[in-house]
Amino acid sequence: MHATVLTPEQIGRVHQKALEILERVGVGVPHAEMLSRLHDAGARVDRAAQRVYLPAGLIQRAIDSAGKQFTLYGRDVSRTAAFGVGQRQFNSIAGEAHWVDDIGGPRRFATLADVATAARCADALGHITIPGAMSDPHEVPVAYRCVEVAATMLRQTTKPITFWYHDRASARFLNELMIALRGSASAAAAQPAWYPFLEPISPLRFPMNGIDLLYETARLNLPVPIGPMAQMGLSAPCTVAGTLAQEHAEILAGIVITQTVKPGMPVCYGGICHAFDMRTTQMIFGGPEQAIFGVAMTQMGKHLGLPVYINVGLTDSKRPDAQAGLEAGLTVMLGAAAGADIYGHMGICGVDQATSLDILVMQDEIISYVTSVMRDLDFSDEAFGIDVTAEVVQGGRFIDAEHTAERFRRELWFPQLLDRDYYEGWRAEGARSMEDRCRARREQILKQHRPEPMDPAVEQAIESIVAAARRELGAGAKREQPVGR
Numbered sequence: 511m512h513a514t515v516l517t518p519e520q521i522g523r524v525h526q527k528a529l530e531i532l533e534r535v536g537v538g539v540p541h542a543e544m545l546s547r548l549h550d551a552g553a554r555v556d557r558a559a560q561r562v563y564l565p566a567g568l569i570q571r572a573i574d575s576a577g578k579q580f581t582l583y584g585r586d587v588s589r590t591a592a593f594g595v596g597q598r599q600f601n602s603i604a605g606e607a608h609w610v611d612d613i614g615g616p617r618r619f620a621t622l623a624d625v626a627t628a629a630r631c632a633d634a635l636g637h638i639t640i641p642g643a644m645s646d647p648h649e650v651p652v653a654y655r656c657v658e659v660a661a662t663m664l665r666q667t668t669k670p671i672t673f674w675y676h677d678r679a680s681a682r683f684l685n686e687l688m689i690a691l692r693g694s695a696s697a698a699a700a701q702p703a704w705y706p707f708l709e710p711i712s713p714l715r716f717p718m719n720g721i722d723l724l725y726e727t728a729r730l731n732l733p734v735p736i737g738p739m740a741q742m743g744l745s746a747p748c749t750v751a752g753t754l755a756q757e758h759a760e761i762l763a764g765i766v767i768t769q770t771v772k773p774g775m776p777v778c779y780g781g782i783c784h785a786f787d788m789r790t791t792q793m794i795f796g797g798p799e800q801a802i803f804g805v806a807m808t809q810m811g812k813h814l815g816l817p818v819y820i821n822v823g824l825t826d827s828k829r830p831d832a833q834a835g836l837e838a839g840l841t842v843m844l845g846a847a848a849g850a851d852i853y854g855h856m857g858i859c860g861v862d863q864a865t866s867l868d869i870l871v872m873q874d875e876i877i878s879y880v881t882s883v884m885r886d887l888d889f890s891d892e893a894f895g896i897d898v899t900a901e902v903v904q905g906g907r908f909i910d911a912e913h914t915a916e917r918f919r920r921e922l923w924f925p926q927l928l929d930r931d932y933y934e935g936w937r938a939e940g941a942r943s944m945e946d947r948c949r950a951r952r953e954q955i956l957k958q959h960r961p962e963p964m965d966p967a968v969e970q971a972i973e974s975i976v977a978a979a980r981r982e983l984g985a986g987a988k989r990e991q992p993v994g995r
């Protein structure tokens with residue numbers, strides 16, 4: 511199974527148009543040291559406008575230089591997420607400002623306690639390979655918020671994690687956390703537990719902090735997903751072709767920046783563009799355009815030989831209903847068929863409206879379904895079962911055959927949430943909806959699941975680092991939202 515929407519000729523045309531954009535239009539780079547480095551590398555730099563014009567040769571050298579495979583490791587290093595090797599990874603959202611406790615109820619500002627709850631829930635969900643913080647805790651000053659978030663997550667999951675970085679100063683403490691977790695800087699570099707997310711600001715500019723913090727994360731050679739969120743009709747041309755070209759250009763510029771910081775730094779091609787709804791005036795998470803973007807951007811990233819991150823499996827719905835199932839299921843299925851490496855950001859309630867564990871539970875079920883569709887099939891002689899067919903052909907049944915008993919668990923997918931009961935059985939269980947079952951599953955997980963406890967010595971070291979971040983970064987710190995989504 512292999513999904514495509516672009517022909518080889520169209521892939522080449524999008525790439526050439528992106529190169530034209532970068533050489534003629536350029537990108538905004540509000541970072542003095544990066545401007546100097548890019549100038550020395552052969553770019554044309556307008557320092558007054560903080561704008562850089564990138565020649566095709568420089569871009570190609572950066573693509574060639576970039577690391578194209580990497581692996582994230584959890585607190586338990588046997589729990590991994592590998593990129594660039596044909597595996598599929600799924601992450602929950604790195605953080606949202608609002609949280610919904612119960613579907614249809616009021617939103618509230620997210621808290622650090624929500625970060626712990628989100629990590630613990632994702633730790634229990636078998637198909638969320640990289641738990642995200644899901645919360646941007648309002649009560650923690652932004653200057654050291656990401657440090658508190660990372661430490662909280664490490665206590666609640668043994669999987670790799672993701673969250674929003676803020677700036678270079680806090681990134682230094684995050685490096686220290688990872689070194690404390692692994693025992694040494696070399697071990698932290700060899701087995702990274704998370705990565706920074708570089709998000710260009712469409713159209714065609716970069717945040718100063720997003721560039722600056724890479725100088726710190728480069729000390730551990732952390733991989734960098736580069737993911738602009740160009741919106742067709744708002745921050746990108748109102749055509750699929752124009753949005754693809756601009757998104758591709760912004761990612762190419764990000765690759766140049768990462769390789770200018772540190773040649774060989776691993777990167778992930780984050781083709782996470784969206785369409786913009788002219789009626790509601792907000793972006794679209796689950797429309798047919800998102801399916802097109804997911805497949806097309808996977809093709810563009812793979813054309814460069816890079817692992818690919820796409821935004822599929824999302825929904826515009828605010829509850830785990832038929833709309834959510836249709837939008838999340840179709841887009842993640844097509845993205846998986848296209849061959850992307852990681853899919854996100856799961857757990858968002860509507861279009862960046864809030865986070866919901868009920869939605870995340872539903873998405874985990876959808877991912878399980880899609881993963882089963884994409885499984886390798888057995889075509890061995892034993893799988894064809896001609897011998898058992900000969901045995902039952904004279905009026906027997908396969909249901910009580912040893913061949914069936916040996917194989918049905920491998921050949922059939924069994925849902926945790928989807929309903930397959932007889933009608934009266936379904937009624938006897940309360941005629942529950944999908945939303946009811948998602949809520950019950952979420953409540954069960956939070957009641958029963960306890961992550962493996964952290965080593966006390968590591969816990970003590972992590973708490974010391976967090977305390978130091980509070981002291982050093984907290985003076986005059988404000989409670990505000992960090993750079994990024």
